[in-house]
Amino acid sequence: QKEVEQNSGPLSVPEGAIASLNCTYSDRGSQSFFWYRQYSGKSPELIMSIYSNGDKEDGRFTAQLNKASQYVSLLIRDSQPSDSATYLCAVSGGGAQKLVFGQGTRLTINP
Amino acid sequence: GAVVSQHPSWVICKSGTSVKIECRSLDFQATTMFWYRQFPKQSLMLMATSNEGSKATYEQGVEKDKFLINHASLTLSTLTVTSAHPEDSSFYICSATRTGPRNYGYTFGSGTRLTVV
Numbered sequence: 001q002k003e004v005e006q007n008s009g010p011l012s013v014p015e016g017a018i019a020s021l022n023c024t025y026s027d028r029g030s031q032s033f034f035w036y037r038q039y040s041g042k043s044p045e046l047i048m049s050i051y052s053n054g055d056k057e058d059g060r061f062t063a064q065l066n067k068a069s070q071y072v073s074l075l076i077r078d079s080q081p082s083d084s085a086t087y088l089c090a091v092s093g094g095g096a097q098k099l100v101f102g103q104g105t106r107l108t109i110n111p
Numbered sequence: 112g113a114v115v116s117q118h119p120s121w122v123i124c125k126s127g128t129s130v131k132i133e134c135r136s137l138d139f140q141a142t143t144m145f146w147y148r149q150f151p152k153q154s155l156m157l158m159a160t161s162n163e164g165s166k167a168t169y170e171q172g173v174e175k176d177k178f179l180i181n182h183a184s185l186t187l188s189t190l191t192v193t194s195a196h197p198e199d200s201s202f203y204i205c206s207a208t209r210t211g212p213r214n215y216g217y218t219f220g221s222g223t224r225l226t227v228v
Binding site for chain 2: 101
């Protein structure tokens, strides 16, 4: 079982709709959870970080964490073509512990 | 704040030569740095974790004698790919973080595209 699992997609969503990305993790001791966006040939850029159960909203993005079920999700509202990218879920044990990535979900927003 | 500079951004080398990649934290002291490798259409795979002044901890399957990591200061870590071969061609990315009273997250470098010919 992989440490962090995502549906690799591709996920296709019409412009203006909500894109929903999901991620599960195996280590119950995980403390820190991140969503990164990566454009082809570029380094990942942080979209959201979440550390406690519940929802965290930042603009069009909402991260949801459920530690009991060991999943974390990312919702993108009012999806734009510029949101088309690969979205990486990453998990760590907190502090300065190693960050482990899922395989990424390729998202395409169709105009 | 929290900027990590990675150089070079791309490099082409001949098979059998060595290549050094630098990762610098510009405005914070990085107690821990991580090195990742990413092959086309795949995710980031952690190669090793380095703490300042200590030997790096390598992930399973990563050859420590081939991928030399040095973290001699709180602002600089280097990855040297020794005796590079075409199968080492990949996108190498460093990341830095620090210990402290709060969650500082991870700051990524811009990556190095290595092509071995």
